[in-house]
Amino acid sequence: MSTPLPPDSDAAAHSERLAALIREQITAAGGAIPFSRFMELALYAPGLGYYSAGATKFGAAGDFVTAPELGSLFAECVAEAVAPVIRQAGMDAVFVEIGGGSGAFAEDAIRQLVALDAMPARYAILEPSADLRERQRERLQQRLAPPLFERVQWLEGPLHEPWNGVLFANEVIDALPTPRFTLRDGEVLEEYVALDAGGRFTRADFPADALLTATVRHVERQLDAPFTEGYRSELLPQLPYWLQAVAGGLGAGAMLFVDYGHPRGEFYAPARRDGTLRAFHRHQLADDVYARVGLQDLTASVDFTALAEAGTHAGFEFAGYCSQASFLIGNGLAQRLAEHEAGAPDEIARYALRQQVKQLTLPDAMGERFQAMGFARDVEFEAAFLAGDLSFRL
Numbered sequence: 001m002s003t004p005l006p007p008d009s010d011a012a013a014h015s016e017r018l019a020a021l022i023r024e025q026i027t028a029a030g031g032a033i034p035f036s037r038f039m040e041l042a043l044y045a046p047g048l049g050y051y052s053a054g055a056t057k058f059g060a061a062g063d064f065v066t067a068p069e070l071g072s073l074f075a076e077c078v079a080e081a082v083a084p085v086i087r088q089a090g091m092d093a094v095f096v097e098i099g100g101g102s103g104a105f106a107e108d109a110i111r112q113l114v115a116l117d118a119m120p121a122r123y124a125i126l127e128p129s130a131d132l133r134e135r136q137r138e139r140l141q142q143r144l145a146p147p148l149f150e151r152v153q154w155l156e157g158p159l160h161e162p163w164n165g166v167l168f169a170n171e172v173i174d175a176l177p178t179p180r181f182t183l184r185d186g187e188v189l190e191e192y193v194a195l196d197a198g199g200r201f202t203r204a205d206f207p208a209d210a211l212l213t214a215t216v217r218h219v220e221r222q223l224d225a226p227f228t229e230g231y232r233s234e235l236l237p238q239l240p241y242w243l244q245a246v247a248g249g250l251g252a253g254a255m256l257f258v259d260y261g262h263p264r265g266e267f268y269a270p271a272r273r274d275g276t277l278r279a280f281h282r283h284q285l286a287d288d289v290y291a292r293v294g295l296q297d298l299t300a301s302v303d304f305t306a307l308a309e310a311g312t313h314a315g316f317e318f319a320g321y322c323s324q325a326s327f328l329i330g331n332g333l334a335q336r337l338a339e340h341e342a343g344a345p346d347e348i349a350r351y352a353l354r355q356q357v358k359q360l361t362l363p364d365a366m367g368e369r370f371q372a373m374g375f376a377r378d379v380e381f382e383a384a385f386l387a388g389d390l391s392f393r394l
Contacts (some may be wrong), residue, residue, distance in 0.1 A: 003036040023195060029039060032204050041292045050294055051129045051175070066171050067324070067366060068105035071356040073336050074328065075108035077279070078256070081331040081384040082166045083118035085254045088379040093120040093253075096103055096159065098169040098246055100125040103136035105170065106152065107143050108191040114148065115343035120165055126155040126246065158248035167247055167255040173307065174259050174299045175241065180275065181208060181216055182232040188213040191232070197278040201290035210236045210301070222305070223268060230324075233268060233275035234300045240310040247314060252378035255316060258324060260369045261302030263393040276301035289308035306394045307373055316375035320385020321394060325367030328360055330387025 022041050026033050035230040084206045095113075100106055109184045113119045114394055141149050147334050180191035182205055187280060190212055195203045199241045206218070207221045215237040220226050227233075236242075247255060261267065267276070281296035291297055304321060308378040322330070325392040337357055361367040371390070374381050 002054065008291060011019045014048070014053065015292055015294045017124045018042070018045060019201075021045060021048065022193075022201070022293065023199060026193065026195055032206065034179060035191045035193055036151070036177040036179045038193040038201070039298050042298055043175060043177065045294075048294050050297055052131065053294060054248070065182060067360060067370070068101060068108065068170065070359055071353070072108040072111075073333060073340070073353075074360060075105045075357055076112040076336045077331040077333050078105075078168065078258075079109045079112035079116060079118070081327070082168070082254065082256065082338075083113060084383070085166055085376070085379050085381055086113070086118045086120050089120075089166070089253050090133045090376060090388060092164065094122045094124055094159065094163050094165040095120045096126060096155070096165065096224040096246075097169045098126045098167070099172045099175075100132065100136045101170075102132075103139035106136065110144060110148055110152075119148070119151070121151065122160070123152045124155050125152070141144075158246050159250070160248045162249040162251055164250070164252040166253055167250060169246075169256075170258045173236075173239070173302045174261070175255060175297075176236060176239070178234040178236055178277070178300045179212055180232060180234050180267055180277065181212060183227045183229055185229070188216045188284045209291065218270060219264065222264060227268070228270065228273075231273055233272065233301065234277055236306060239306055240313050243307075243310045244314045247316075250377070253376070253377045254319065254381040255311065256372065256384075257302075257307060257374075258327070258370060259302045259372060261304050263390075264303050264305035265393075267301065267305075273354040277349045301370075303372055304371060308391075308394050311373070311375040314375075316377050318391070319374035319376045321373045321391045322385050322388045323368050323390065324370035324372055325361035325363075326390075327372040327385065328386025331384055333357065333361070 018041070022038060025037070025041065041049060044052055083094070086095065097106060106123060110119065110123055125133070125136060127136065137154065142154055144152070165277055182189050182191060184205070188208040192204045192206055192207040193201050194204040215235055216227070219235065277289060277298070277300045279289045279291070279296045279298055281292060286292070286296055308318055308321065337353060340353050341350050344353065359365045372385070374385060376382070
């Protein structure tokens with residue numbers, strides 16, 4: 001890890017306003033708030049949180065690069081995977097994207113769905129950030145033909161009315177505010193954030209509530225061994241409730257999640273004694289999750305076993321689990337690359353396409369660190385995961 005350059009005066013002032021808000025909440029709560037609440041404020045406090053304010057997040061000018069920002073291949077392969085589901089869901093099918101980022105994924109996915117004659121009646125984006133909603137709207141209005149743009153809508157919340165189609169989330173679960181736990185004398189404690197004598201954020205541990213304790217014990221039973229003294233990590237007791245909430249009234253259709261993480265046995269490996277929580281600022285892994293609040297991303301890896309449990313408990317059939325590389329290769333990556341290379345104007349463009357594929361698929365890039373998991377109800381979706389099935393690892 002490295003220490004990024006200090007922020008400029010405007011960014012520093014912005015960060016201090018958010019820090020002051022968090023300090024106020026800590027004081028009002030009696031001196032400490034759960035880490036999950038700290039993370040929620042750091043990322044989503046209106047007008048101040050990392051995802052709620054106006055700074056660029058995605059791409060070379062931001063703090064990290066997501067798969068859709070590399071080029072169109074990722075979105076096109078996702079469109080190939082879900083097109084059969086959209087056709088099965090019927091003429092009123094809806095595609096719901098959670099967390100639309102810069103709008104790059106929506107732009108490329110819509111174009112590919114049109115090419116596949118599988119454009120849904122509506123393409124809905126559930127985006128909590130007003131700033132990002134405006135950026136997405138501007139991009140799509142400029143780059144899509146008016147009849148296509150008219151099918152795009154932004155949601156204030158999940159679709160609670162009955163609907164059929166596809167729910168998709170790329171790098172969303174890793175940004176859910178996560179509780180952190182530790183073990184002391186066999187007791188489950190929850191990590192809180194308090195203030196030291198100088199008003200700086202500091203860690204404090206308090207007895208966990210019944211839900212967090214029960215979830216930790218559930219994980220221990222699956223691991224066949226209790227966590228050792230001082231082991232610290234993250235888990236999401238609220239994941240089943242979150243998943244049911246975002247699915248809303250989804251009837252016939254599929255859910256697809258792509259994120260970085262591990263099956264449970266690897267997530268809670270003994271060597272990973274301080275969990276997976278980390279911060280990113282200007283493409284660098286930062287060493288202090290309390291620093292630069294509002295200016296750096298906070299993220300934790302996904303326990304894909306927990307996601308599988310949450311999806312099936314919500315009434316969906318488990319459709320499959322594989323690496324991102326296998327998912328993309330199994331859903332037309334080679335064909336998409338060949339078509340783009342054939343239409344590329346020069347060798348420089350062809351080289352850029354091959355570099356995009358490498359970043360998406362190589363094990364030391366995104367290929368193995370990111371995984372895809374799907375669920376289905378009253379549709380066939382298993383074929384999307386046949387290349388490189390990893391469900392045996394869950």
